[in-house]
Amino acid sequence: DTEVTQTPKHLVMGMTNKKSLKCEQHMGHRAMYWYKQKAKKPPELMFVYSYEKLSINESVPSRFSPECPNSSLLNLHLHALQPEDSALYLCASSHPGLAHNNEQFFGPGTRLTVL
């Protein structure tokens, strides 16, 4: 299984809603990532988990709350979002070994619209 899955594919939410994005991989990767991508822009790193511990938080607002319940799952909890948070949210995973070419495998993304 060389796939990263993300659910839901599309999400529309109001500014007062609470929702969660889910990411799953079964490749044995122990590093998992959340990216935010606005239209016609490159992905921007939000969070990195390594061995189920948060290792990088790129100064993301607290209305985004990541969680890594086990080595295969990564969640992103959303609360009180703003319309400018509308974007494609990409999950990725990689092997945390020391090999230089440990590429990140990306999921198909969740297209989020905040009304």
Added chain:
Amino acid sequence: AQKITQTQPGMFVQEKEAVTLDCTYDTSDPSYGLFWYKQPSSGEMIFLIYQGSYDQQNATEGRYSLNFQKARKSANLVISASQLGDSAMYFCAMREGRIQGAQKLVFGQGTRLTINP
């Protein structure tokens, strides 16, 4: 300061022609890695090819090859015999560092490649 520069916002190429997508980078770390990803309109980022800073030879993966010029800090992607399915956004990315084994990637602005029949 921008660390990855892709100077071609858009490129149009005839099917079956070869195409070169430019990427220059800036780093003071002697150990770094460069990646190319393809992003079709569906949104998924697809890994294409990797070049390490200590690799002696240019990387190749099928129709993809990387023209790595270390002194010039450039890592251009070459696609041979382009196909209609190659139409997509292409991102160059550099591994900026590692924290507990995880990578931090910095992406360029991307190049939108359109293959014409």
